[in-house]
Amino acid sequence: MIVCQCTGISDRDIIAAIDWMRSADPETIITPGKIYHALGKRADCGGCMPLFLDTMRACDKVGVAPPILRARTVSKKELPDEGRRQGHRISERRAAV
Numbered sequence: 001m002i003v004c005q006c007t008g009i010s011d012r013d014i015i016a017a018i019d020w021m022r023s024a025d026p027e028t029i030i031t032p033g034k035i036y037h038a039l040g041k042r043a044d045c046g047g048c049m050p051l052f053l054d055t056m057r058a059c060d061k062v063g064v065a066p067p068i069l070r071a072r073t074v075s076k077k078e079l080p081d082e083g084r085r086q087g088h089r090i091s092e093r094r095a096a097v
Contacts, residue, residue, distance in 0.1 A: 003048055003051050003052050003055055004041075004043075004044075004048040004052065005048070006044035006045055006047075006048070007036075007039075007041040007042070007043075007044060009036075009039060009041065009048075009052075011055045013039055014035055014052065014055045014056065014059070015055070015059050017035045017038040017039055018030055018035065018056070018059050018061050019061060020038060021034065021035075021038060022061045030056070032049065032052055032053065032056065035052075035056070
């Protein structure tokens, strides 16, 4: 399955890179950046990152996950409103009468 369409990285590429890094250094912390570097590619738009991280989580050889892999995906409904009023934009305010 293609994970990153911009760079043509598949789930098999990610797993192979993790296997290679784990065999080279069993104590290394594996991050998405290290996987891109091991594959000789760079992240382009970042749209693949959720699927990229899910693929990393599914791999048994990742070991202790760095904080980015342990982080839970937050939906937009769960995001705080930053303490702003509902009509914080000028276009949303009622005209003064």
